[in-house]
Amino acid sequence: MKYGFVKAAAATPKIRVADCNYNANQIIDFVSEACNNGAEIVVFPELCVTGYTCSDLFLQTALLKSAENAVRKVQESSKSLDTVIVIGAPIAVMQSLYNCAVVIYKGEILGIVPKVNIPNYGEFYEVRHFASGKDVSVYIDYADSENILLSPYQIFECADMPDFKFGIEICEDLWVVSSPSVELALNGATVICNLSSSDDLIGKAQFRHELVRMQSGKLYCAYIYCDSGFGESTTDMVFSGHNIISENASILSESKRFTQGIIYGDIDVERLQYERRRSTTFCNTFNGKYVIKKFAMAKRAVNLERKFSQTPFVPSSAGDLESRCEEIITIQSTGLATRLAHTGIKNVMLGLSGGLDSTLALIVCVHAFDALGIDRKNIHTITMPCFGTTGRTKSNAEKLAQAYGTSFEDINITLSVRQHFKDINHDEKLTDITYENSQARERTQVLMDLSNKYGALVIGTGDLSELALGWATYNGDHMSMYAVNASIPKTLVRYLTAYEADKSDEPLKSVLLDVLNTPVSPELLPPDNNGEIAQKTEDVVGPYELHDYFLYYLVRCGFTPSKIYYMAKLSFSGKYDNATIKKWLTVFVKRFFAQQFKRSCLPDGPKVGSVTLSPRSDWRMPSDASVNVWLNELDNQEN
Structure with a gap:
């Protein structure tokens, strides 16, 4: 109780x-x-x-x-x-x-x-x-x-x-x-x-x-x-x-x-x-x-039989999941199709990295263009390799564009970023936040300028989980002209992509499955000695399945951090120990408050589920709100 x-x-x-x-x-x-x-x-x-x-x-x-x-x-x-x-x-x-x-x-x-x-x-x-x-x-x-x-x-x-x-x-x-x-x-x-x-x-x-x-x-x-x-x-x-x-x-x-x-x-x-x-x-x-x-009934411990899914954003049964995935992609693509029809624009620009989020954004674009009867060649996909890009993701980006029949360009931004380092007097050997964000902002500049060239909308790829954590470069990948994934959490992005793979034929199916098996990464730091992804997002900010769990119960249900921690211990028993859950919950709460300024100026995007962080929809909070009440409440909980 x-x-x-x-x-x-x-x-x-x-x-x-x-x-x-x-x-x-x-x-x-x-x-x-x-x-x-x-x-x-x-x-x-x-x-x-x-x-x-x-x-x-x-x-x-x-x-x-x-x-x-x-x-x-x-x-x-x-x-x-x-x-x-x-x-x-x-x-x-x-x-x-x-x-x-x-x-x-x-x-x-x-x-x-x-x-x-x-x-x-x-x-x-x-x-x-x-x-x-x-x-x-x-x-x-x-x-x-x-x-x-x-x-x-x-x-x-x-x-x-x-x-x-x-x-x-x-x-x-x-x-x-x-x-x-x-x-x-x-x-x-x-x-x-x-x-x-x-x-x-x-x-x-x-x-x-x-x-x-x-x-x-x-x-x-x-x-x-x-x-x-x-x-x-x-x-x-x-x-x-x-x-x-x-x-x-x-x-x-x-x-x-x-x-x-x-x-x-x-x-x-x-x-x-x-x-x-x-x-x-x-x-x-x-x-x-x-x-x-x-x-007068005193509070006491309740032996909970109620189960709390590790993935609250994902339907529990296979039948529900399949119909829900189709519904979600339809809502996303209808939002984009409506925006294109209203503006009369028949082209979109999409930065295609070969990762999960941009893949889902491409799927949505394809559905929208098919619904409008517009040639898929008007979907302009751009891969922009730089210091952290691996051959696997670059190859997958090209294969996705070929399989879906979209336009594709390979624009290497390495020289542009290096020139920018010279302009701001930054040592390339220093792989800090400046090193990373310079790449992200250069990619956004390329997309924005090409959108002017082609008369196209820049499609945002960032998802709800990244918005909650602020895991986006301000005025970089944070910005677009229509953000189709803005209310899709990372755990659900995986299921939507898997759904698309299940109903696709070869060779598209194989490349989608490989995207699903690729570690989540912004690929802003150099690969390891084997040419594999070295910068793995979940090593830095924590497991997305935990963060999506925290996000759902904090924003959708208004629960206190102590209650979320109590429930998470039940849900993830045997998978994460209590100290690990508490560590990442603390990280989530801190980042959620500190990164509100990025959410206060989000581009338009369709609301899909009951949780969204758009300031025009469900979530409004001051960017300078104190986090102390939430952290203190959590600090008082024993592991």
Whole structure:
């Protein structure tokens, strides 16, 4: 819980219709199991104390008293447990009967929430027995608790972790046009619990799945959906125990239908609050009719079962990855094609190094020109060898241009750079930052001047990872007329290039695969004695897979460095030791702040994913912001 994670559980026990004592024992067993597995909250199905399918037995006083005794039994058993329990029971108040959720913590009933929308169509006859809880707000004595609020307008808040606020709606409340969960979320609830008895029909499970998923997405919340299962009467319906835990449109956990048991999901309430603050259209209502009931649950370590991908920018499944790659390249190429069509320009200039980024930029240009029906010869690719260029990359650049049928020029800039060294009185033997950046800026000058010659747009090749780290020469490769890779992180550049290789024929496929196997390098320092690349970017700034991980969770999720470090240790366990992760996270944070000035004047480029650093899009920060808060927070973490 220290980092905002809450372990939630949805539990469907086997029940016996109208056997409340038996059902209470089943609930108690599941509560104990959930508590032992570290759950902070466990949700049970609608009317689980009695069974949903009691029908006219709900009107029997004997059943209602038995249900109250069962709740009392669960309440008594929970006194030593540090888990919030939400169970369903019928509760009579004067002449009305309500379908309720009872919230119990450490032997105390925190509140009772009645169902608002009572169905009376198809196979559902709830109006025959239950009254709507809409606008009900009454204090009652129930089980072993006195003066308990029975009202749908309640939000339960953990005093030690205020981001953990949950509200409750019951079954049909989710399926109606205006769900109670909307108001609950707008009044601060980050977690919605739904006690449900949704019968299973052909095709209904997929609809239910999407309904829960999208409700969590619309409300920037976590949604715990718990469904009735085995033991309910099958006189007219069958219940499958279809439990779902969703967070912000992602499914954290989902049960196999027609089974019983518990599912768990590690909910990140801290991220949910960040998403709400980030979205200016999510506006709190602070409706005065909602009552906040606090409970004292101390923060503790959560044994996370949730997995965090080492490559958060890359889809996890092969099928999703293939379709996503096609979509990304299409977005990139459509952005470029639109810019060309708008300006009437029919030529582009591209510095083709034989490395990953310029290869992806070439792929995008080819797709854009094909879409516009422009001859690929109007793609002017230029290789500009100098001190660090190797035969491998130079050869690959030429092979790529030939395979794609683009124009190609080889312009050696060595003499130009040496003349520049003379002009500024720089010793060529001193291979410092001046030595490196002089080459990068000369290449940019060549591209810009040739763009004037050919009436062409200069296409930027730099990627999102380089922008985050500032790994670009200011007013050198940092500058272009349209930057097609500006929102593509390095880890994704690899997958996009691999996707292009997979669907290409020889000889293009072979050269693309060799590009993928070439070490990432700006090739600004001389090769080694074997003519191989000596300057490897990841040896200097660190592994891109780590930096992309840090980038995603810092910018997209707003996490603190300590939380990112905690998660990275889990994600990269066995691949990097803790000291290495912390070292490169420190480097990332320092560079991210120090290099903002390069991002403040970026050229245009298409936004592709949810993370971009363009000052005209998603990211604005002062170039002289202090990094101390972030570094100090990280420094306090032990390895």
